[in-house]
Amino acid sequence: MCGLCGVLSHADHWTIGPAGLRDAGAGRPEADRHLQAFVANETLSLFGLKLESWGGRFVLRGRTGKTAVIDNLGTMWVEAERLLGRPCDPLDPAILAKLEAC
């Protein structure tokens, strides 16, 4: 269960989008998670992290082998910062410069 938002399952979280959007797109929870992980890894790779869809949830892996199991993107950043030991800030100019160079 998400400590921040109290959500019991991945399917309830806002990050997966509105129902209509899911119906028009992949539509299956497994495919949604796969797509979310693919997109998240574009950014997480800048921090040396990798996200994988796993059994209805996600596993977040660090370079040193540390892992965290998460339910949704809402809790991912808490675990990402814990694994990294530093903030993940989308307004950090250094991160923005890396993304802009992609």
Place this chain on the structure above:
Amino acid sequence: MNERSEPIVANLLTGFLGAGKTSLLNRLLSRPALADTAVLINEFGSVGLDHLLVESVDDDIVLLKSGCICCTIRTDLKAAILSLFDRMRRGEIRRFSRLVIETTGLADPAPILATLSVDPMLKFHFRLGNVITVVDVPNGIHNIESFPESARQVAVADRIVISKADLAGPRELQALQDRLARMNPAAETVVLDETSYPAETLLLDTIHDLGARPAEVARWIAAEALEGEGHGHDHDVNQHGNIRALVIEADEPISWPRFALWLSMLIHRHGREILRLKGLIAIEGAETPVVIQGVQHLIHKPVHLDAWPDAARRTRIVIIGSGLDRELMQRSFDAFNLKRQPALSA
């Protein structure tokens, strides 16, 4: 018993000390259309005077006695709401289809909204309605500039009721309206004096109703235009005067997963500064926009609109917050969301 398909609408009534919350509530509850309204009042200090003024709903009132809702008694808030619901279900009080939670004048509404929105039991029986903030003309600007709670109450409002308009001059009223428009241009504003009665739609039309959504979105778009005219560029350096609205825009459709990633990262790190967020999002592969709303760390479930509300089929996000750099926010949005390979090709 209330069915799950018809959750009770929970509205939040807030405003600084002496702004006129209870007076407004009293006048609202005199309307027949709002007779099925229950009230929760949070008393601050040892004597709860406010409830004595709410006359028509005695049996439906629950007083929270432990202090300020937002900081010390969120479990009390949950317990009080569920207790009210159970009393209704047992037939001890009359049925109600609407709840008004009147906060203390010193409350930050955001944690209260979070409690209502994320607790599984509360979510099952209740849904969020409007955040109504009362600001009085004689003291409003002073309170906003002097007390962070007052500024935050304005920032998160869906409806702002300007009270006691007859107790000050037109210049003071205009100054307050200008200040409120800079801080929260997306909120509907209503001006009342001590004798006028507020429209019952303050409680009946909520921002989450499908029927009201087009009007709400039209208001956000108007707010965007206002910001574009320069009203959002407030250089006020008062301690709490740095709450302002900014708009992020994009012409091309974006990937929902990328947007969700960016927004989740943004609110994780900057949720305290982002007091309110409302947006129309143009999504790759979708004909109509997605509406997103949030308060601090809390993002409501996004919904699809049936149609675009205007000719400009582009992403527009109004963010109300403190200490936010618009150019940096736009740059961040662009870097995460634009000029990337389509995510659907994954």
